[in-house]
Amino acid sequence: MIEQLEAYAGEWDICIIGGGATGLGTAVDAASRGFKTILLEQYDFAKGTSSRSTKLVHGGVRYLQQGNIKLVMEALHERGTLKKNAPHLVKNQKFIVPNYKWWEGPFYGIGLKVYDWMAGRLGLGSSQFLSKEETLQLAPTLDADGLRGSVVYHDGQFDDARLAMHLAMTAADKGAVIINYCKVKGLIKEEGAVTGVYIRDSLNEKDYEIKAKAVINATGVFTDLILKMDDPLQENIIAPSQGVHIVLDKAFLPGDTAIMVPHTDDGRVLFAVPWHHKIIIGTTDTPIESHDDASLREPVALDEEIDFILEQIGRYLTKDPTRKDIRSVFAGLRPLVKGDSKKTAELSRDHLITVSDSGLITITGGKWTTYRRMAEDVINTAIRKKELENKPCITANLKIHAAKEDTGFNEPLYYYGTDAEHIQSLVQNNKTLGELLHANLPYIKAEIIWAVQCEMCMTVEDALTRRTRAILLDANAAIEASPLVAQLMAKEMNKDIHWQEDQVRQFRNIAQNYLPSG
Numbered sequence: 070m071i072e073q074l075e076a077y078a079g080e081w082d083i084c085i086i087g088g089g090a091t092g093l094g095t096a097v098d099a100a101s102r103g104f105k106t107i108l109l110e111q112y113d114f115a116k117g118t119s120s121r122s123t124k125l126v127h128g129g130v131r132y133l134q135q136g137n138i139k140l141v142m143e144a145l146h147e148r149g150t151l152k153k154n155a156p157h158l159v160k161n162q163k164f165i166v167p168n169y170k171w172w173e174g175p176f177y178g179i180g181l182k183v184y185d186w187m188a189g190r191l192g193l194g195s196s197q198f199l200s201k202e203e204t205l206q207l208a209p210t211l212d213a214d215g216l217r218g219s220v221v222y223h224d225g226q227f228d229d230a231r232l233a234m235h236l237a238m239t240a241a242d243k244g245a246v247i248i249n250y251c252k253v254k255g256l257i258k259e260e261g262a263v264t265g266v267y268i269r270d271s272l273n274e275k276d277y278e279i280k281a282k283a284v285i286n287a288t289g290v291f292t293d294l295i296l297k298m299d300d301p302l303q304e305n306i307i308a309p310s311q312g313v314h315i316v317l318d319k320a321f322l323p324g325d326t327a328i329m330v331p332h333t334d335d336g337r338v339l340f341a342v343p344w345h346h347k348i349i350i351g352t353t354d355t356p357i358e359s360h361d362d363a364s365l366r367e368p369v370a371l372d373e374e375i376d377f378i379l380e381q382i383g384r385y386l387t388k389d390p391t392r393k394d395i396r397s398v399f400a401g402l403r404p405l406v407k408g409d410s411k412k413t414a415e416l417s418r419d420h421l422i423t424v425s426d427s428g429l430i431t432i433t434g435g436k437w438t439t440y441r442r443m444a445e446d447v448i449n450t451a452i453r454k455k456e457l458e459n460k461p462c463i464t465a466n467l468k469i470h471a472a473k474e475d476t477g478f479n480e481p482l483y484y485y486g487t488d489a490e491h492i493q494s495l496v497q498n499n500k501t502l503g504e505l506l507h508a509n510l511p512y513i514k515a516e517i518i519w520a521v522q523c524e525m526c527m528t529v530e531d532a533l534t535r536r537t538r539a540i541l542l543d544a545n546a547a548i549e550a551s552p553l554v555a556q557l558m559a560k561e562m563n564k565d566i567h568w569q570e571d572q573v574r575q576f577r578n579i580a581q582n583y584l585p586s587g
């Protein structure tokens with residue numbers, strides 16, 4: 070992709086900084102409207118918050134509790150739109166809300182009926198009351214002591230980094246230039262107006278200048294660092310809040326049903342959701358003071374966050390999970406827009422678009438679920454402010470790259486949609502590529518070859534963290550698989566043994582953050 074950048078010396082219509090959900094969605098919107106679009110990501114696509122979510126495409130039952138009707142309505146609408154446009158990635162997930170007190174059944178039952186009603190014809194299924202016996206049939210490891218029954222409801226579930234990759238590919242299919250490992254180091258300004266960006270490609274260590282009619286800052290928790298490039302006196306607008314998840318073996322919650330705990334000790338909701346044959350449990354809400362590049366890059370779970378999750382979920386399961394049971398732990402930072410409130414759990418999940426005096430456009434906040442709507446809003450703003458041609462947004466009906474109907478979510482390679490055929494043909498041509506990377510991981514060698522050839526996979530970390538989700542499913546297994554992955558990649562990329570050793574070392578350093586200490 071850097072070759073495409075080098076080949077084009079003209080002015081771009083839209084330059085997007087940041088390759089997470091917001092930036093990639095914006096690139097899809099801009100390119101599909103016919104704008105000449107470039108996106109720059111300093112590390113890998115979705116390396117930040119966008120690969121560290123709870124993986125729910127949801128209206129947000131919690132925001133309903135808070136009375137944020139507008140956000141819930143918008144998110145439920147987007148949930149339906151995404152399910153239609155990326156049917157290979159968005160799964161209909163059944164959730165149980167267990168009731169141990171007499172009032173919980175009617176209370177949550179009515180709330181979830183309102184949730185159903187708000188989704189309207191885009192609903193994924195009606196909520197209903199279940200008896201104790203019916204509840205235990207769906208979730209046999211739920212603590213039966215004192216259980217009165219449950220309310221069951223439906224929401225969407227997805228693979229966040231995979232959707233990010235398919236958004237990058239959708240934007241590229243529509244003509245955008247999408248580049249990872251390219252950091253914006255500064256803003257080009259002429260007479261006080263932002264007219265482009267200075268960038269450094271960290272792979273070839275070359276610097277470039279990019280001129281663009283509109284520069285869009287979509288950098289999540291890094292937003293303030295870009296705003297300070299524009300105006301060093303700018304006050305921070307983001308209050309990062311850390312959320313942690315732990316991953317357990319499926320034995321803790323067999324079957325296909327997720328659990329939603331509506332009220333934890335800190336007043337949040339807690340999810341335990343089946344995902345790629347494991348269980349993801351989270352999350353927390355811990356305000357983070359530090360705004361520097363290094364601490365935003367690799368957030369690390371705190372011991373007390375892990376203990377909190379273990380304790381809360383332990384109250385609902387027959388067998389209490391311990392640290393030894395944790396296969397992986399991951400932390401992500403919410404880019405919450407500051408408000409008057411001091412508690413991050415109460416800060417707005419709504420998105421915010423600002424236009425600086427220099428013309429720099431910033432979009433932040435929001436949720437993965439609402440990325441498409443956020444992108445539509447920010448490109449509409451760019452059209453208005455930068456006098457670009459007024460072309461209509463088409464993403465509400467635009468299929469995402471590799472979209473495939475009737476996906477069998479238990480089939481191997483389902484998350485590649487129609488691209489699975491290409492991976493299967495790699496295996497047909499070379500049977501050894503059908504071998505697993507590791508006995509405890511569901512990924513085959515051909516997925517690494519495909520990632521290098523067609524998904525801009527540059528490092529072992531890209532391969533084991535976001536092209537596959539190995540590190541989230543089993544961090545120790547991912548560490549053990551890393552030399553093999555480095556070897557496969559080196560052959561494909563024409564790299565030597567020193568590159569392989571360096572890649573494995575770097576990956577193992579990062580992987581330490583996914584292992585629970587103690």
Ligand SMILES: Cc1cc2nc3c(=O)[nH]c(=O)nc-3n(C[C@H](O)[C@H](O)[C@H](O)COP(=O)(O)OP(=O)(O)OC[C@H]3O[C@@H](n4cnc5c(N)ncnc54)[C@H](O)[C@@H]3O)c2cc1C
Binds near residue numbers: 114
């Ligand atoms: C714990 C947790 C759970 C969540 N669960 C859900 C959920 O289940 N469902 C849901 O809908 N939402 C969820 N969210 C919210 C959702 O994940 C975020 O709103 C979304 O991922 C934010 O995307 P983003 O693109 O704005 O930020 P990011 O994903 O952080 O992307 C910003 C990107 O900008 C890049 N960047 C920064 N500076 C530069 C620079 N100078 N040059 C180039 N690139 C740069 C970064 O490297 C980064 O990749 C969750 C969030 C958290 C933290």
